[in-house]
Amino acid sequence: MTTEESNRGDEQRRRRHEEREACREERRREREARRQERKGRILHTRISEQLAEDIRRVAEDLRVPVSNLVRNVLDEAFSAVESVSDNVGDLVEDIVDEAERAQKRMRRRRRHRHAARHHRRPVSEEEATDLESMEPEEREDIEAEIREAEAEPTRERPEFPDVVGWQPLLLNREQTCADCGRELRRGTRAFVGLTAAGLSQKTLCRACVNSRG
Incomplete structure (x- = not known):
């Protein structure tokens, strides 16, 4: 992967992150709009006598109207469901990002290993930058692989003159x-x-x- 390709990949990830943030903000606005819409409508439903009595008792204990209690409970329930949905979406997005980072690390490892085993050339500026950006443990593993590969007998590379x-x-x-x-x-x-x-x-x-x- 060249520096240009790496930069292009970083730019694509940045755009995806911005798009996800925009989607989250849009979802927040939609939730707020739904809350406002719910407050402006009257909902009729049939419930058991026991549930009605329980609601009246709780409303009396809290010293609030029954209608306010029911509306607040429903708002909280819907908010909890929407929050869980958003959290699941965020988790999936985080997993995708981590998978992309892992794929990038694997490509870098293959590139360094390939260079050491087959070409015996000095480390390029791009590869040196890759090494510096790695976690210490990952960098030590790759450097050990490079030293091991460099100790192998040198292979004569074909020139393909035609x-x-x-x-x-x-x-x-x-x-x-x-x-x-x-x-x-x-x-x-x-x-x-x-x-x-x-x-x-x-x-x-x-x-x-x-x-x-």
Whole structure:
């Protein structure tokens, strides 16, 4: 993931957060409007004699009219239900945000691991920024993986002298990266080699193409 893609992802998350806040505010306004509407209407219903007696007794104890007591109880009940509904929505949104952050962390781990195991190149500025932004425990794990990978025998990388450039595409069938050997599933964004004669049979994953930049 490039810095531009990362920034674009942050901007999208910021917009989603603002949209959610706007929706919450709209729900609050709707709840208040419903409360006002409820106060302005008369509701007739049939209840048992025992319930009517209980309501009258509680109203007398509180020294309030029966109608006020019933209205306040109903308002509180509806407010509680709406609050629970909003809290569930907020919880789902928090889970989605955390899943996105976890996915981003996994991508960063794969990028660092891939760079260390297959390319033996210095850590880029973007990767260094990633490391600095990680939690200490996560950063230590990745640094340990990098040290372990760097201790492995160096692999000779293919040069592909017949390839003029690499064309991005969305895979319609499974392929294998011609550089690192990683299996690329259908639907993965990858790159196919362009030669003077046209498309070649060589496909690279995004990490391998980025490492050649």
